[in-house]
Amino acid sequence: MLKVKRILIVEDDKSIAELERDYLEIDGFFVEIALTGQDGLNKALKEEFDLVLLDLMLPGVDGFQICKTIRTEKDIPVLMVSAKKQNVDKIRGLGLGADDYIVKPFSPSELVARVKAHLSRYERLKGKDVQNEIIILGLRIDQASRRVFVNNHEVIFTTKEFDVLTFLALHPNQVFNKEQLFERLWGFDSLGDISTVTVHIRKIREKIETDPSNPQFIETVWGAGYRFKR
Structure with missing residues (x-):
């Protein structure tokens, strides 16, 4: 039996978070939403998720700090989502360990495609027989x-x-x-x-x-x- 993949969305705009959740759930994912940075960080560290969709501009703890903290504890894909288009923000996010940087506005179908691609690739890497x-x-x-x-x-x-x-x-x-x-x-x-x-x-x-x-x-x-x- 295939395990349902669990996605955490950390996004302070409830309408955007719910739209992302709806499209992901249509594709068979289990999705949880955190509307503040601190709540998102707590969920990411205490619960088991297969991937995190992380907004940058959050009340309390921002997305950069959340990504940095997750990377010290978890080995899962982290996709940053932001309206900030400057290359310096992309470079900073990727440098902190984000696996992808998605600029708003984006099509929901593109978001789902990226989520699937990262999960698929992560599974292939985990499942490979490798020399020691x-x-x-x-x-x-x-x-x-x-x-x-x-x-x-x-x-x-x-x-x-x-x-x-x-x-x-x-x-x-x-x-x-x-x-x-x-x-x-x-x-x-x-x-x-x-x-x-x-x-x-x-x-x-x-x-x-x-x-x-x-x-x-x-x-x-x-x-x-x-x-x-x-």
Whole structure:
């Protein structure tokens, strides 16, 4: 018997939240709504959800802080939803660990499509048979438990950051441009923003490199893309 996927919507505009809920429920999801940031954060941490739809502009605790906190406790897709169109907000949200950034207004069918795509991809990643570990110098990637260690100290990675790092480490000395990485790791380029690749590479370097400006693991090949040195 298939498990019904549980979605948490954190949105202070009740009409928007109910519209999102209705379309998701039509597609068979179980949906809960939180109308304040604090309520949404409490639900996200205390209850079990498969995905969170998170507005940025919320009373009390804002979406950025909620995303950051969820990422320290949960390994689930987080999709940010906002009327803020500036790239700086997108970059900040993606940098905090959001899996996607959806700009209002949007069509409900597009929202459902993105939710399904992220859930499907997450399930594929969780269900894969993977080799145990990749060890290069002081970097250790445990694929089975999806954990990363730098000099024997565990470093917390978001789902996407782990996917990007593992993909590059499994293809050492090969150059991949942003378009190739986005297509392989996000898998639905028509619905996403390719700038997320740059954001994730920067965050990964900050976590694994002694000097992110002079990386020893993930180097930039100017005009071509990124390469994992081995």
